[in-house]
Amino acid sequence: MEEKNIKSLIEKFLERCIDLHVSEIRCNYFMDELELEFKYENRQSVIIFTSCCDIHFRHDLGLDDKRSNYKLLNGNKTPYILYNIDFKQSSIKNIELLYFNIDLQGCILEIYCKDIVVEFKEIESTN
Numbered sequence: 001m002e003e004k005n006i007k008s009l010i011e012k013f014l015e016r017c018i019d020l021h022v023s024e025i026r027c028n029y030f031m032d033e034l035e036l037e038f039k040y041e042n043r044q045s046v047i048i049f050t051s052c053c054d055i056h057f058r059h060d061l062g063l064d065d066k067r068s069n070y071k072l073l074n075g076n077k078t079p080y081i082l083y084n085i086d087f088k089q090s091s092i093k094n095i096e097l098l099y100f101n102i103d104l105q106g107c108i109l110e111i112y113c114k115d116i117v118v119e120f121k122e123i124e125s126t127n
Helices: 003-017
Strands: 022-028 033-040 043-050 054-059 084-092 095-103 107-113 115-122
Touching (some): 095 115
Antiparallel strands (some): 022 033, 033 043, 043 115
């Protein structure tokens, strides 16, 4: 995907999802894919980083919620809120990669990957 398309995709994502609580962070396929999921009202947004080769999680050690049991957190009680996503193209060992720095207010994610997918979905009512 071209740099301008990725920047446009991220801008669109931030317009809809800034200040949202992260409902789940999943790593799949032996850390080859990272998913950030946001749920709000009757909608769900997911940003998927694919063909990852380097992922760093840095928790803010001063975060009071980090002292609590994360297994018990759900919904709007999750400790991370999307604040910003910075993007640039990068090269490691002559391989062109996408670099993302994601500020979740309490955790910083740094991701080097080859592609990104963004999904916006309506969540069907379970009533």
